[in-house]
Amino acid sequence: MRILSINESLHIPVSELTLVFSRSSGPGGQNINKTSTRVELSFDVINSNSISELQRERIADRFRHRLHKTGVLTVVSDRYRTQGRNRLDSERKLIELLQEALKPPPPKRRKTKPGRNARKRRLDSKKRQAEKKISRRRPRI
Secondary structure: OOEEEEEOOEEEEHHHEEEEEEOOOOOOHHHHHOOOOEEEEEEEOOOOOOOOHHHHHHHHHHOOOOOOOOOEEEEEEOOOOOHHHHHHHHHHHHHHHHHHHHOOOOOOOOOOOOOHHHHHHHHHHHHHHHHHHHHOOOOOO
16 A cells, blocks of 8 residues: 655555546647546545644644635646656645645744844934935025
């Protein structure tokens, strides 16, 4: 049984993936009129046994706009002329999406105040700008 390795803690068996093939609008000339090379790969995030609850929450939160109402994440590939290459491409896309979703969130930004020199530079810049504007005025008579 083939397994997709997402990271060291997540491995998805291919049996949990659903593949649907259809006619592609991509490259292939007249070949696309008779072969189904477009691949639609679906992964049921909500009902999957291979992901933990924390991973499920992260994926659902990160892809709430991409998930179907039933909790299915779908990836489509019609980049290549052959069904096999499109299948591999859709698996690669799914792996990249899940790797991105499972990254831990960045640490919160610590609020800091600008330093003394930064405030001085800002005020000097404002003074120079004001002087420039004043020097462009019409002289008083």
